[in-house]
Amino acid sequence: MGGASGKSGHRVWRNARLATMAEGAAGLGIVEKGAVVARDGLIVYAGPEADMPLAAGQGAETVDCVGRWITPGLIDCHTHLVYAGNRANEFEMRLAGATYEEVARAGGGIVSSVKSLRAASEDELVAQTLPRLDALMAEGVTTVEVKSGYGLDADSEKKSLRAARRLADERPVTIRTACLAAHALPPEAKGDKDAFIDLVAGTILPQVAADNLADAVDGFCEGIAFSPEQMARVFDKAKALGLPVKLHADQLSNLHGAALAARYGALSADHLEYTDEEGAAAMAKAGTVATILPGAYYFIRETKKPPVDLFRRHGVKMAVATDSNPGTSPLTSLLLTMNMAATLFGMTVDECLAGVTREAARALGLLDKTGTLEAGKSADLAIWDIERPAELVYRMGFNPLHARTWRGQ
Ligand code: DI6
Ligand code: FE
Numbered sequence: 205m206g207g208a209s210g211k212s213g214h215r216v217w218r219n220a221r222l223a224t225m226a227e228g229a230a231g232l233g234i235v236e237k238g239a240v241v242a243r244d245g246l247i248v249y250a251g252p253e254a255d256m257p258l259a260a261g262q263g264a265e266t267v268d269c270v271g272r273w274i275t276p277g278l279i280d281c282h283t284h285l286v287y288a289g290n291r292a293n294e295f296e297m298r299l300a301g302a303t304y305e306e307v308a309r310a311g312g313g314i315v316s317s318v319k320s321l322r323a324a325s326e327d328e329l330v331a332q333t334l335p336r337l338d339a340l341m342a343e344g345v346t347t348v349e350v351k352s353g354y355g356l357d358a359d360s361e362k363k364s365l366r367a368a369r370r371l372a373d374e375r376p377v378t379i380r381t382a383c384l385a386a387h388a389l390p391p392e393a394k395g396d397k398d399a400f401i402d403l404v405a406g407t408i409l410p411q412v413a414a415d416n417l418a419d420a421v422d423g424f425c426e427g428i429a430f431s432p433e434q435m436a437r438v439f440d441k442a443k444a445l446g447l448p449v450k451l452h453a454d455q456l457s458n459l460h461g462a463a464l465a466a467r468y469g470a471l472s473a474d475h476l477e478y479t480d481e482e483g484a485a486a487m488a489k490a491g492t493v494a495t496i497l498p499g500a501y502y503f504i505r506e507t508k509k510p511p512v513d514l515f516r517r518h519g520v521k522m523a524v525a526t527d528s529n530p531g532t533s534p535l536t537s538l539l540l541t542m543n544m545a546a547t548l549f550g551m552t553v554d555e556c557l558a559g560v561t562r563e564a565a566r567a568l569g570l571l572d573k574t575g576t577l578e579a580g581k582s583a584d585l586a587i588w589d590i591e592r593p594a595e596l597v598y599r600m601g602f603n604p605l606h607a608r609t610w611r612g613q
Contacts, residue, residue, distance in 0.1 A: 213612050214243045216261045217585070218253055220269035223593050224577040225276055225562045231554050232593055233576070240274060242583035245611035250577040269587060272606055275557065275596075276576055277346025277584030278538050279564035282474050282495050284384070284529035285340075285350045286333045286367050288320035291530045314354070314388040317530055321354040321364060329367035330374065336528060337371055339536035343603055344586030346377060346610045349525075349568055351422055353384030357392075358408045361385050365417035376610040378584075380568050382450060383412045386423035386430050386438045401434045405441040413445040420471060420569075421445075424452040425461035432464045439468045448569055454478040455500070466490035472523065472567040476510045477501065481518075484511060488518040493567040495523045496551070496559065498544035499533035512549050522551070523567040524559030542597045553594045583612035 217240045224233035239253040241260045249260045294312040298304075307313060321329070340348060350368035355361035365381050372379040385408045386401065393400040412418050421442035423435045429452075430438075439449045448471050453461025455475035462483030465473035473479075473487060474495035487494060494515050501509070515522055524545045527533040535541060542556040551559070565575025574582045587607040590596065595604065 213245060214241075214264040215267065215612065216241045216256075216264045217267045217269050217274060217587070220272055220274045220587070222250060222577055223273060223275045223557065224250055225558060226576045226578050227562065232557060238274070240577060240583070240585065242609070242612040245583055245613075247577060247579050247581050247583050249579055273588045273590050273593065274577065275344070275586050275588065275593070276561040276574065277586050277608065277610060278344045278560045279347040279568070279570075279575060280340055280345055280525050280528070280538050280560070281347075281349045281472070281523050281564035281567040282497060282525035282527050283348060283350055284353060284527070285336050285348065285371075286321075286329055286352070286364050287317050287354050287530050288324035288329060288332055289317070289530070290534065291316060294531070314531060315391060317354045318356050318360075318388070318390055322357075322360050326363050326367050326370070329364065330370050333367065333371060334374060336536045337375060337377065340526070340528075340538060341375065341377060341608065342605065343537060343539050344588070344605045344608050345538055346584035346586070346608065347380065347565070347568070347570065347574055348377060349380045349382060351382045351384040352418075353387030353422070353424075356385065356388065356390035358411050361408055362412060362415060362417055365412060369417065376613060378570075378574070378582075378610070380419045380570070381417060382420040382422040383409060383418035384422040384424070385409065385412075386435065388424065388429055397430060397434060401430065401437055405437050409438070409441050409445060409447075413447060418447060420448045420450055422450050422452065425459055425464065426452070426456055427459070428456070432459055432461065435461070435464060436468075443468070450474065450567075454483065458483075462487055462492075462494075466492045471569050474525075474527075475500065477506060477508045479511055479514070481511075481514055484514040484518045484520055487515075488520045493521045493523050493563055495525055495567055496545055496549065497525055497527040497533065498548050499535035499541055500527045500529075501548060502544055503534070504532050509549055512551060521563045521566055522555060522559050523563040524551070524556055525564065537601075539596060539603065540600060543600050546597050553597045556597045557593060583609060585609040
């Protein structure tokens, strides 16, 4: 919108309604007659237009928002965005009545995505991922977390994380990466999970860390994946390498993954359909964010809902994310994800919007840099053609984004 930004990247958005999402402010931190000033990529002022310091706006390019709403740029804090091909064939098999096991025996499941990813070049991975990233960005997303986990050997995990990092060269967006080598057992491991965990902790994570390819270490703690003891070995290595951890926990059964994540001071524990009160209490104490993923719940027709009420009662912060992946959540709309979180899990509009802004930033360890409209943070904004914030959660398949700004641009 408007022309090119001023020489110093100095811009004012005025005549706007703000949902600042600032911590401690009531609800969405609404400012009715608001303005945001950005300079050199950072917010220098966000608040009532009448209180804007004269100096802040002087000489800036001015954008009249004509009453539009501004929220922080949206943050998708849990995706498996980098993959090759898709699994629409498995979707058809399941619709025809095949079980997950039958699909897996027919060469489907995570292993089929592993085969495709290993066969793809880094360039092909970037090219295949960009349309998915573009779909997210078209709805005002300015930060995306991207996991590996379809490589499952050192070279393929590194290829996938390099492809993820390269997305940030191709598009104006912040990319955070997580190494999810402990996602599934590759065929060559021949059923030996402990030996594969040795490979993850002894070889894959050290190589990934040496090349600075991961901002965090993730894992899948589940009967069909890895046990809490095996995940603890991965987390011990992550800690030794100085990397924060997060966990796919209690998605299909209660292995007390949430409590495990909390014990390691995890940034977040994700899914959590089967998490119990002990797990919620442990997360609250550790400050571990609960990342709610309604896309996977919907797509695999899960019936057990994550205990949102327990999280509320214990004061666990909740993020909301797409879990975008080819097997259980082929979803690239954070707006639709919010609608699902509200409709399926009873999350409020305020919780959904906080979940894709402030709490998603917290889940990535980025709350000091983005996630709210406050001075000192990155000028990551989404500007919406809406009358009230609830419209962002209410609609299904409609995109009211007017403009998007990343680091002031
Ligand atoms: N939980 C999930 O739902 C996905 N990964 C995970 O840890 C499944 C990913 C896939 O099926 O490709
Ligand atoms: Fe996931």
